[in-house]
Amino acid sequence: MTAEPAANPQPSAQPSPGWRNGAAAVAMLTFAVDGVTPVLAAGRRHADNAMAITHQQFDARRGTPRLLDILDEFGIKATFFVPGISAELWPALVTDMVERGHDVAHHSYSHRPATQLTVAEERIEFERGYEALARLGITPNGYRSPMWAATWNSAGLAVEHGLSYDTSLMDDDRPYVIETDHGPLVELPPHWSLDDWEQYAYLPEPHLGYVIEPPEKALALWTAELDGLREFGGLFQLTAHSFLSGRAGRARNLRRMIEIIYDRGDVTFMTGTQLRDAVLVDPTVERRRLEPLAVDPAVYPTW
Template structure:
C-alpha cells in the first residue's frame, strides 16, 4: 500500500462517484439535427426521468453522496430535479451550458457558455464549486475561466491519477482527474444516430473491471473518479452493477467516498503537484495537419 500526502488520514485511496446528466445535450451537442429523431431524444430523456431517480435510490440506500454534473441547458428545463438532488445531500456541478466541446470554441464563446450555465444555477439556488467540461473537452483557457469565477476545481483533465493543481493567471485550481477507463460511455453507449458509440457490454464484466481498478487504486493511492451517465447506467442491470461497485468500495474500509467538492475542499491546504496548462509549441512543418 502506498500512502500519499493528498490522502485523508487512514485512506488508501479516495472514490468520487460522479454522474453527468447530459440528457438531450449528449446528442444535440454533436448534431442539432438529432432533435428530429424522437427515439434518440427519448433515449437521452430516460437519464433524468428514470436513471437519476433510480441512482438516487441506490445512493440513498447505501448512504453515500455523489456529484451530479449538469449542463445548464438541462438544469434550466428541470429545476425541480436539480433541487431534489441537492436536497438529498448531493453536489451539483457545472457541466457547461450547451455541452458543446469548449475545445471547439473561442475564449469569448466559452466564457459566454460558462456564464450562461452559472446564471441558471444561480436562479435555481444551488451552489456551484466545480466544473467538468462537456466531453471532458476543456480548452487551454478553461482552468483560467474557472479560477476567474471563484470555482475551486475542475474534473476534465488527465495529467495524473491523483489530484493536482493547474496553474492559471488567477491562481491555481484543483484538478480531480477522470479517465476513459472509469467512464460508462465506453462500456454502454450505443446509438445509431447520432452515433455516440457502439457498445453494449456485460455489466458483470464492467463491474469486474471497475472493482479491479478500486483495488489497484488502493495499492497506488489513487483517485477513483467514476464518471457515469444516468441515460446509460440508469438501465437496470447496469444500475445493479453500480450498487455492487459501491458496495465493494464500502467493504474495502479504507476508500472514503467523497463528493468532488468535499475532496477539493479537503485539499485546499495540501501541497499538490502543480501543472502548467499550455498548448505545446510546435515547429512549423514537423507534424502533419489534416
C-alpha cells in the first residue's frame, strides 16, 4: 500500500521557490546502519560481549528490513549512512537499499569519531569506508562523520574523493554550500533533537546511552521541530538508527511520524542527493568557507 499525501492546506509560512521547491519545509529521512561499529569503536574487547554484539546485530537481522518495508508502504526514498564495516558484514542488505531506490551514503569505516584521530588516520578511515562501498558498486554522494564529530579537514576530504554533500555540521537549519580548496560541498545540517539516539539508546557496557524514552515523547519532540521548521522554512532531517528505531514499537512510531508529515500537506520529502541538486540550482543559498576558531591559550590554557 502506498500512502498518498493529504490535500495541501495553506502553508504556515509563505515558502519561496528554490531548494524547498515551494514547500514550507523539506523532510529528509536518514538512517544510520551502524551495526556493531559503535560497540567496537569503544574498544575491541567488547567483541567478547555477546549481549552487546547481538544487540547491535539486530540492525541487520530485523531492524533495517523492517524500516525498509515501512518506507515502501509510503513509496518514500530515504538516505542510509553505512559504515564500511557494515557494508562488509552485510553486503546483501546494503545492495537491497540501492535496489529499492534509496540513497546510500558514506559513514566512515569503523565509526570512530574523526576528532579522536590524527589527520592521517582520518584519511585512512575515509578511504577504507569509501572503498568498502565501491566494492558493492556504490559511488556515494554524501558523507556523515561518525557521531557528527567532523574536523576542519572533513569537508575538504569529502570533496577530494568526489562527494558532494555532507550532514555533519550544526550551525544552521537550512542547507548551505561550503567552499573548500577542492570545490563546493553542500551542507545539510542535522541536530541532536532530531536524532533517535538521544531518545532510545540504552546499553550499559559499553556505555552507549542510559535512556529508554517512550516513543510518544520522541514523536512529540519531532513533531514540534517539524512545525517550527515549517514556519521558518527549514530542513527537517530525521536521523534514525536501525538497531534503535527498528524495534517494533519505535518502528510504529516512525510510521506515525511519516503520516504526520504527510498530513501537514506542505512538506516535501527528499533524499540527500535530491536535496543537494535542489540546493545547487538555488542562487539564494548561502555560500561560505569553514573558518577554524582561533583560541587564545592565555584565556583557555587547558588543552
